[in-house]
Amino acid sequence: ASVNLDPERPAPIVGWWSNGTQLLDVAPGGAYRLFASQSRYLKPIEVGRWHRQNYAAFWLDPYSARKEQRTRVALSKIDDALVVTVRNFEPMTRSDPPPVAEEDFVIGLWLGAGGSLDLQPTMRYHFVAPQRPSEGRPVVIASHRGTWHLEGGRVELIPDSPSVATVLFEPIRDAEGRPYMRLRGVEGVLDRIAERSATPVAQPPSSPATPPNTSPATSLGNSPIVQPTSDA
Numbered sequence: 001a002s003v004n005l006d007p008e009r010p011a012p013i014v015g016w017w018s019n020g021t022q023l024l025d026v027a028p029g030g031a032y033r034l035f036a037s038q039s040r041y042l043k044p045i046e047v048g049r050w051h052r053q054n055y056a057a058f059w060l061d062p063y064s065a066r067k068e069q070r071t072r073v074a075l076s077k078i079d080d081a082l083v084v085t086v087r088n089f090e091p092m093t094r095s096d097p098p099p100v101a102e103e104d105f106v107i108g109l110w111l112g113a114g115g116s117l118d119l120q121p122t123m124r125y126h127f128v129a130p131q132r133p134s135e136g137r138p139v140v141i142a143s144h145r146g147t148w149h150l151e152g153g154r155v156e157l158i159p160d161s162p163s164v165a166t167v168l169f170e171p172i173r174d175a176e177g178r179p180y181m182r183l184r185g186v187e188g189v190l191d192r193i194a195e196r197s198a199t200p201v202a203q204p205p206s207s208p209a210t211p212p213n214t215s216p217a218t219s220l221g222n223s224p225i226v227q228p229t230s231d232a
Helices: none
Strands: 015-018 023-026 031-035 046-054 057-062 071-078 081-085 092-095 108-112 115-119 124-128 143-151 154-159 167-172 182-185 188-195
Touching: 115 182, 115 188
Parallel strands: none
Antiparallel strands: 015 023, 015 092, 023 031, 031 046, 046 057, 057 071, 071 081, 081 092, 108 115, 108 188, 115 124, 124 143, 143 154, 154 167, 167 182, 182 188
């Protein structure tokens, strides 16, 4: 209950609040996002601004003209654990890092006989096809970009260009049955060689006047991706 809270030392609000089903991201800059699941990579069901009322409560103000959608969130303690209750959801507890999502296991840089694939936490990707001898092989698009998501446990690439078909990568489990140790595509197998930060950042809009980049995707810094060798 709020009577267990110290008004002289207000409890922290900023962080990730989770009840195992829903997820609430209370950001330091005053914004919040409410998710229907534990994956922060999916579209939130509500976004808006938050402000603190006092040591025992804060408000969620969605980006909506309907004032009745404002929600007062009370802080309390259950068995000495700080919790918040948002609407009719189960109580949520706070943590600094967000809960691990399935997408976290595939975000990063993948490289192998199947090409190179950069899966970004912004849910954007850059795929570079492997270099192969042209003789006897159909012409393929060397590089494409777009958005990605998980569909039935598979990585689905949705290219920006309507002329490029959707691409699927199947996870390969290891001997212990853990998924996403490797990815198999139509061109071959990929291994993750580098992980990205799991914190999504804003993606600057691309200029339509800029010609598409057909060079290999850049790595986690400014280092170029080493092109995969062709199959023997």
